[in-house]
Amino acid sequence: MVSPAFNPGPGGQLPPTAYRGIMADLLRRVAERADPAAFRELYETYGPRVKAYMMRKGADAGTAEDLAQETLLTVWRKAALYAGDRGSTTTWVFAIARNLRIDRLRREVPWQELPEWRLAEPAEDAQPDEALAEKQQQARLRAALADLPADQQQVVTLAYLEGLSHSEIAARLALPLGTVKSRMRIAYQKVRDALEDPA
Amino acid sequence: MTITHHLDAATLMSFAAGSLPSALAAVAAAHVAMCPHCRREVAMLERIGGTLISALAPAQLDHSQPAMPQTTRAASPTPVAAAAGEIPTPLAPLIGGSLDAVAWRWIGPGLRHRRLPLRGEGSLQLIKASPGASVPEHTHGGSEITLVLRGALSDSSGRYGPGDVADVDGDIEHTPVADPEAGCICVIATEAPTRFRGLIARLMQPWHGL
Numbered sequence: 001m002v003s004p005a006f007n008p009g010p011g012g013q014l015p016p017t018a019y020r021g022i023m024a025d026l027l028r029r030v031a032e033r034a035d036p037a038a039f040r041e042l043y044e045t046y047g048p049r050v051k052a053y054m055m056r057k058g059a060d061a062g063t064a065e066d067l068a069q070e071t072l073l074t075v076w077r078k079a080a081l082y083a084g085d086r087g088s089t090t091t092w093v094f095a096i097a098r099n100l101r102i103d104r105l106r107r108e109v110p111w112q113e114l115p116e117w118r119l120a121e122p123a124e125d126a127q128p129d130e131a132l133a134e135k136q137q138q139a140r141l142r143a144a145l146a147d148l149p150a151d152q153q154q155v156v157t158l159a160y161l162e163g164l165s166h167s168e169i170a171a172r173l174a175l176p177l178g179t180v181k182s183r184m185r186i187a188y189q190k191v192r193d194a195l196e197d198p199a
Numbered sequence: 200m201t202i203t204h205h206l207d208a209a210t211l212m213s214f215a216a217g218s219l220p221s222a223l224a225a226v227a228a229a230h231v232a233m234c235p236h237c238r239r240e241v242a243m244l245e246r247i248g249g250t251l252i253s254a255l256a257p258a259q260l261d262h263s264q265p266a267m268p269q270t271t272r273a274a275s276p277t278p279v280a281a282a283a284g285e286i287p288t289p290l291a292p293l294i295g296g297s298l299d300a301v302a303w304r305w306i307g308p309g310l311r312h313r314r315l316p317l318r319g320e321g322s323l324q325l326i327k328a329s330p331g332a333s334v335p336e337h338t339h340g341g342s343e344i345t346l347v348l349r350g351a352l353s354d355s356s357g358r359y360g361p362g363d364v365a366d367v368d369g370d371i372e373h374t375p376v377a378d379p380e381a382g383c384i385c386v387i388a389t390e391a392p393t394r395f396r397g398l399i400a401r402l403m404q405p406w407h408g409l
Contacts, residue, residue, distance in 0.1 A: 091248065112217075
């Protein structure tokens, strides 16, 4: 059974500050003047969640700790590449952790570049107030994921957190491959609609 | 280069999630490097990952203080190179600098092949089809993604030029044919272990019947 990823209950959510652009401010302080206090806050926010993410893929606690430390070390080293970007800090941390997980736990090539530059490409619908738009979009995204039917949440969670391929999800849930893919497509369409809905 | 055939949304989601089998991820990365549309999709899908990771119950860290080495901070950004020429950046280390320098191996009438080295799941190969040659599908079940690098392929679902991907379920029958003038060079990723032996057998079948 898949543990609920979207409604984790007390203690499972990032502190509210994370959604008010404060993480981006901390990252900027790290980027501009290597501010240790700002970095400690990022570390305390993301470190424990990245460690939990590594453990979901089957890493033992020691390995997960190492990978969490390495993820945050990458944030420290590369903060200057990312600050000022329109993407969210959380997304960037996720991408770093994801690539490390592929490299170390799957021992495969992480084919994806980190999104620091990719996200900097102009969006099709650039918002006049990006900070506000980002905050609204994060709220919409969380709500859209929470609103997904359980069977769609399940495939999304298995892909993102357990790191299972389509075929592995199909085997785990005893479903045809096509069903797994169509649940993902529908889930994505709903999330995308929620992000693009101006209402 | 106008890209009209994109990656399936489920493929993009698993790619962003980091859970696509390695061979499929390589070809997905190559297409994404060539396709601004799919780059935006991946950026949006990565945000789902950020949101999910945020919602995880935190694990206790052993180290209360982070490491902050002063000497190794990246000083200036290094822009990620966009796809240049015919070979998309992610595949360049596997293919080399030019499609004209590939050491092809004959596998059937009008068809040449080169297996690409891959760490991880699945198999990855370059296929060079002469003008008018058909490129038979060679997996049974599992997923398969074909990315055109030069020339074009056509089948009942349309024409696939450079940068286009055919991302179809393994149980759909399709036999694309290389452009009658330019032929085609494409890279095919399969999730299942390589069935090269089976491929040769299938390719040779009509000739054995002669």
